[in-house]
Amino acid sequence: MIPGEFEYHAPSSVDEAVALLERLGEDAKVLAGGHSLVPAMRFRLALPQHLVDINRIDGLGHIREEGGFLVIGALTREAEVERAPVVAERYPLLADAARVIADPLVRNRATVGGNLAHADPANDHPAVMLAYGATMVAQGPGGRREIAVDDFFVGLFENAMKPNEILVEVRIPAPGPGSGGAYEKFERKVGDYAISAAAVQLTMKGSTCAAARIGLTNVSAVPMRAHGAEEALVGKEPTADVVEAAGQAAAAECDPSGDLRGSEEYKRDITRVLVKRAIRRAVQLAGGGAA
Amino acid sequence: MSKHAITVTVNGEQVTKEVDARTLLVHFLREDLSLTGTHIGCDTTSCGACTVHLNGTAVKSCTVFAVQADGAKVETVESLAKGAELHPLQEGFWEMHGLQCGYCTPGMLMAAKELLAHNPDPTEEEIRWGISGNLCRCTGYNKIVEAVQYAAAKMRESREEAAV
Numbered sequence: 336m337i338p339g340e341f342e343y344h345a346p347s348s349v350d351e352a353v354a355l356l357e358r359l360g361e362d363a364k365v366l367a368g369g370h371s372l373v374p375a376m377r378f379r380l381a382l383p384q385h386l387v388d389i390n391r392i393d394g395l396g397h398i399r400e401e402g403g404f405l406v407i408g409a410l411t412r413e414a415e416v417e418r419a420p421v422v423a424e425r426y427p428l429l430a431d432a433a434r435v436i437a438d439p440l441v442r443n444r445a446t447v448g449g450n451l452a453h454a455d456p457a458n459d460h461p462a463v464m465l466a467y468g469a470t471m472v473a474q475g476p477g478g479r480r481e482i483a484v485d486d487f488f489v490g491l492f493e494n495a496m497k498p499n500e501i502l503v504e505v506r507i508p509a510p511g512p513g514s515g516g517a518y519e520k521f522e523r524k525v526g527d528y529a530i531s532a533a534a535v536q537l538t539m540k541g542s543t544c545a546a547a548r549i550g551l552t553n554v555s556a557v558p559m560r561a562h563g564a565e566e567a568l569v570g571k572e573p574t575a576d577v578v579e580a581a582g583q584a585a586a587a588e589c590d591p592s593g594d595l596r597g598s599e600e601y602k603r604d605i606t607r608v609l610v611k612r613a614i615r616r617a618v619q620l621a622g623g624g625a626a
Numbered sequence: 627m628s629k630h631a632i633t634v635t636v637n638g639e640q641v642t643k644e645v646d647a648r649t650l651l652v653h654f655l656r657e658d659l660s661l662t663g664t665h666i667g668c669d670t671t672s673c674g675a676c677t678v679h680l681n682g683t684a685v686k687s688c689t690v691f692a693v694q695a696d697g698a699k700v701e702t703v704e705s706l707a708k709g710a711e712l713h714p715l716q717e718g719f720w721e722m723h724g725l726q727c728g729y730c731t732p733g734m735l736m737a738a739k740e741l742l743a744h745n746p747d748p749t750e751e752e753i754r755w756g757i758s759g760n761l762c763r764c765t766g767y768n769k770i771v772e773a774v775q776y777a778a779a780k781m782r783e784s785r786e787e788a789a790v
Contacts, residue, residue, distance in 0.1 A: 336669050342628040343647035343693050373650075373689045374671050386647070388694060414683075438759030440674055440737060443683045444690070525758040526672060 338376035345388045349395070349474050349503060352387050357476055357499045359385045365501060366390070367410060367449035370441050371458075395448070395503060398422070404470075405429075405507040409448025417442060426507065427620055428516030428536050432463045435518070438526040448502045451487070454494040454558070457528040461488060461558030462550030463518060466534035467507045475500035488558045513545075514538040515620030519609040520552065523596065529553045530596045531606045533561075533585070535613040539621040542572045549581075549613075554589035554606055561585040564610055573618050581614060582607035632696040636661070637705040645692045652676045654692035655702060663703040663732050667761070674760030677733035678702045684740035686759070703732035706739070714784075715739060715777040724773030726764035733760045738774045746782055750775070 344363075346352040356363055362384035366372060375381040389395065395410035398419050405426060407416070416422055417433040436442055436450070436459050450460040451471065464471075464484045471482045473496045487495050496502060510516070520532035532552035538545045547568045549561040563584035571577045591602035633642045636659060643658050655661045655678065664687060667675030676687045679701040706713035715735050718724060725731045734757055741748060741756030748756065753774045754767065762770060 337650070337653070338648045341647055343630060343691070345693075369691075370671060370689055373691070376648075377669060377688075388691075390694060438674075439756060440677055440684055440686050440759035441671065441689075444685050 336377040338373070339379055339382045341383055342385045343388065344385060345391045347391055347393075349389075349392060349501060352389055352392065352501055353474060353476055353499060355385075355387050356501070359387070361498050363387055363498075365452070367452070368412065368445035369449075370437065370445040371449065371453045371455065389501065400425075400509060403509050405509060407447050407505045407507070409446060409452075409502045409504060411447045413437070413442035413445045413447065413450070414439070416447060425510065426516070428463060428466060428518050428534055428617075429507070431516075431518035432459045432520075432534065435459065435520045435522070441526070447505060451505065452494055452496070452502045454488050454490070454492050456488075456491070456555055456558045457553040458558075459518070459520065459529065459532065459552055462532060462534040462552040464505065464507070465550030465558060465560050466516065466536040466548045468536075468548055469508070470506040471496075471502060472504035472506065473497075473500040474503045479503065481506075485560070491556045510536070511538060513540060513621050515617040515622070517613040517616035517620065519613040519616070521605050521609055528596075531589075531591065531602050531609055533606065533609040533613040535610070535617045537568070537614070537617050537621060539618060544568050544571060544573050544618070547614075549585065549610060551585065551589055551606060551610075554591040554602055556590070559589065561588055561610065563588045568614065573614060578611050578614050582611040585610040630693045630696070632693055634692075634695045634697075635699045637701055647691065647693055649692045650688055651678070651680075651690040651692045651695055651700070652687040654695075655687060655700070658692075661702050661704055665729055665732055667729060667733075672761065673730070674733040674737060674757075675730050677736040677760065679736060679740065682740075682743075684737050701736075703735055706735060713739075713777075714780040715742075715774070717780065718773035718776035719770070722769055722773040722776050724765065724770045730760055730762045730764075734762065734770055738777065741774070742778055742781060746785070747778060748774070 364383035366386045366388040395408040397408040422430050450458045469484045516536040518534050521530045529552045534550040537547035549564045564581040567581040567584045586603040586607035593599045628647045665675035667673035671689045678687045
């Protein structure tokens, strides 16, 4: 299948790309890795009049720790995240996710920024960044601005950026002492979207869970945090009962639709199980006790 | 709509052609350059039959526009054999029966080539991981894994011989 016709633009700087978006308005789409957009164009689900290809812009492909953050350029390929030593050593939640996004060939091309900007609740990075409490950096005609991840996903395939803004960077707060994280994804086969997945990032103080953020994948129309599950966990020792209560809270507050991947009931229960597993592993990595 | 003159080095040979913006790399290779070794299996970025190397990285060429390859180096399955001499991967698929219908083979070869470039001595698990973006509906994958193991061993041997 061949995509519909469009005008192709290949700016060499973010400023140039923003100027193009400003001029072309809503008829333009940003082309990053293209592994959501190009399939959608082949099926004519997306028919942009203009593509602004940002792949020829230098300086958007970095991944490094800087000023208390892991700073990831929006064009960083998933395979680069997967191979980055800093991620393997210090960001286990992100490392988990990087291994299970689509398949190795897709990860060679797909980008972190694209995965987030697409705002698809079935994508893996939204839940991960919700759990990390990351910050999105968007650049528009007026310069750069920061958007907290909690404010970034506003609808199905809809993010908080303006049509003339480009996502340029993601900033993950560096985990402090006693922290751990894990991503648990359940999929039918490699390359499929998750039936459900849970991203957990938490901090232990002694045997108590002092802080926790939990994101869920593909069980809601908008990427979501499991606030109820977080509340069930924070301030408590993660005993089997507490972890079960957190799992049940997540199962209750998510909003999955029944489809070929499973019924609503099934997805809720899988979510319960995945949240529990992710909490247990995160607690272990944090050097915590019981769970 | 927009047409673009692109210059791409394909299997070591520089070519310049005019393409529509919407022309996918796989169609450019197959239809404009008659390099039909690269297959189209699914059209949904799932099967990996269209895998080629773009600047040394294995990608699904059905999900990249040809215009994006302007200035790049592309290698297809046709780059593997040197005349009558098969690449160790091709020899491995031949010797270990790594194919039945052969439709997925070009993509498997190109994905495996990238895997071995990063990891010359992969475990069985790492091979299965490395080809997990490529679907085969015939072999059940076991023979493909053996073919890649064969190639990995052969490539290590020739490197050792060269080092001596």
